[in-house]
Amino acid sequence: MEIIEQKNINIFNSPLEVGFRVLIILDAFYPRSLDLTYLTWFDHLVINSADFGGESSLHPKIPFRVGEILVKRNLIKDGLELMMKYRLIHIVNSNNGILYQATDESNFVIDLISSEYGINLKDRSNWLLNTFGEKSFSELKSVIEDKLGKWNVEFQNSYKDGV
Template sequence: MAALGDVPLFNSPLETGLRALVVLDAFYPRPCTISELTWFDHLVVHTADVEGPSSLHPDLPSRGGELLVRRQLIDEGVHLLLNAGLIALVDGADGVRYVAGEEAPSFIELMEATYSARLKSCAEWLADRFGALPEEELRTVVHQRLGRWTLEFQGEGTLYEPSA
C-alpha cells in the first residue's frame, strides 16, 4: 500500500472527481455525459473564459490544451466516486450519463476550505449559465472558446463541427 505522501492530490482522479461531484451537484437533476463533465471541469476553474466570475486557476496561455489530459482523469475520477456512491449512473436511450448521488450534498457541505467555497460558487454560476443548454449547443460554446483542436483530441464522441 502506498504511503499517503505518495498519493498525488493535484491533477489526480481524486481532484477531478471531486470537482465533477461539485459540478454534478450544482447541475442536479440534469445528468451529464463524460464529455460534458470534461468541458465543465475546464470551465468551472476558468469561468472568466466565458464571461463568468474570476477564474479559480491561473489563466495560462495554453490552458485549452488542458482538455487533452482531463478526459481520462475525469473518467477515472467519476468512476472513483461512482464506486464510493457519491455519483450515480443514468443509463438512458441517449447513452450513459452521470448525476450527483443521494449523499453528494451532505458530502459537499463538509468541504469548507476557501478553494472549495469558490469552486461551489463557480459551479453554481456554471449551472445557471449552461444548465439548460443541450449538448450540441454546449459543444458550440466550447468550440468557440477553446478551439476545434481540443474537441478533436477528445475523440469521435465529442467531435462536432458547428454549422457556419
C-alpha cells in the same frame, strides 16, 4: 522499527481532486445527469470561468491551458470511478448513452466542504448551471470551439444532440 516508504502523491489533478470537482458540478445539476463529454467541458468551464464570462478563474492562467481539455477526459473517468466507489456518483443508463448523476447522499458530503477553494467551486458550479445549463449540445460545442479551437472539440469523441 519499520521504515515506511514515502511515495510522491500528487493531489493536483488527481482522481480525488477531479472527482470532487465533478461531484460538485453534478450536485449543482442534480437531479440532471451528464455524460463524460459534458463533464469534461463543464470541468474546464468551472476552473477557467473568467475565460467564459464568469468570475475570476479558480486556476491560474497558464500557457497552453487550451490543451488541458485533451487530457482531462481520462482524469475525469478516474475521478468518477473513485466517487462511485464511495457511492457519491452513480451511472444512469439512457437512450443517450452512459450518464453520471450525483446520489441523494452526495449533498451531505458537499455540505462539509468549507475551504475557500471548495466554496468558490460550489459558487462557480452554480454559475455554470445558470449560464450554460440550458444550452443545447450544439450551443455548448460552439462556446468551447470559440475559446479552445475546433481541434480540441474534435478530440472529444462523443458527439450527440444533448443529454
